[in-house]
Amino acid sequence: MNATPAADTQGANAAGDRTGGCLCGRIRFTTRGPAVFAHTCACPHCQKLGGTPVMWWVGFETVTWTGEGGEPTWYETFEGEAKRGFCPTCGSRVAAIDSDIPEIGINVTALDDTSGPDLVPIHASFRENAVHWLPPVPETEHSTAS
């Protein structure tokens, strides 16, 4: 997740609570509010952190940590500005907090149900850093975010 238009609710609807968690199940969460600005990101941080060519993010107004592991462990990717949450037991990436974005970022892959149409990426951040062998996400929303 990186700097993106924060208030954009394109593709979101009045969805109910959603649940998710890490691979081992110690970190569990419930989200509240519509899914905001589902997007992929191929920035160098996402690639290194995720161990993947591209990460898949979405924002929610509220995330409640419900598992026995409590909150994820936070790693500050930019000190005081951005941090990424992961399970210290299994290493799954689950969340992101960015100081310039009101929503809490969730790794869509951590949700129990990733099939919602409002989770389909509407933007691809850092296209220029994406691997050439994966088809790009169609640009369905005009954005000034890189």
Ligand SMILES: [Zn+2]
């Ligand atoms: Zn875990």
Ligand SMILES: [Zn+2]
């Ligand atoms: Zn990124």
